Amino acid sequence: MQFLKILFWCLLAFVAAVFTFGNWTTVSIQLFGGLVAEVNLPLLLLATFLLGAVPTFVYQRWVRFRLRQRLLATERALETERALAAAPPPPPAPVAPLPPVSAPEVA
Numbered sequence: 001m002q003f004l005k006i007l008f009w010c011l012l013a014f015v016a017a018v019f020t021f022g023n024w025t026t027v028s029i030q031l032f033g034g035l036v037a038e039v040n041l042p043l044l045l046l047a048t049f050l051l052g053a054v055p056t057f058v059y060q061r062w063v064r065f066r067l068r069q070r071l072l073a074t075e076r077a078l079e080t081e082r083a084l085a086a087a088p089p090p091p092p093a094p095v096a097p098l099p100p101v102s103a104p105e106v107a
Helices: 002-022 041-086
Strands: 026-030 036-040
Touching: 026 041, 036 041
Parallel strands: none
Antiparallel strands: 026 036
16 A cells, blocks of 8 residues: 555656656736736646645644644543443441430420
C-alpha cells in the first residue's frame, strides 16, 4: 500500500512538472493604481489554489480539534458515571437510640 501511495505522489509530481514546462508563459495582472504585475502562469495557478485550499484546510482542522475535545470530555464523563455506578453504596450510618422522654410534671 505504501508503494502505491509513493507511486501516486510521483505521478502527480510528474504531471505537475509537465504542466509547468508546457505552460511557462507570462501573464499580466492589472492591479490597483495602474500597476501591472507580470506573473508566470504556473505560479499564479498555485497561488489561487492555495488561496482557496488553505482556509478550507484550517477550518476542517479546527472542526476536527473541537470534535476531538468534545469526545474526550464525553469519555471522561462516561468513565466517571461508570465508576460511580460500579461503586457499592456506602453502609448506612448507625442509628443511636434516643434517650427516654420523661413525662411532664403536673402541678
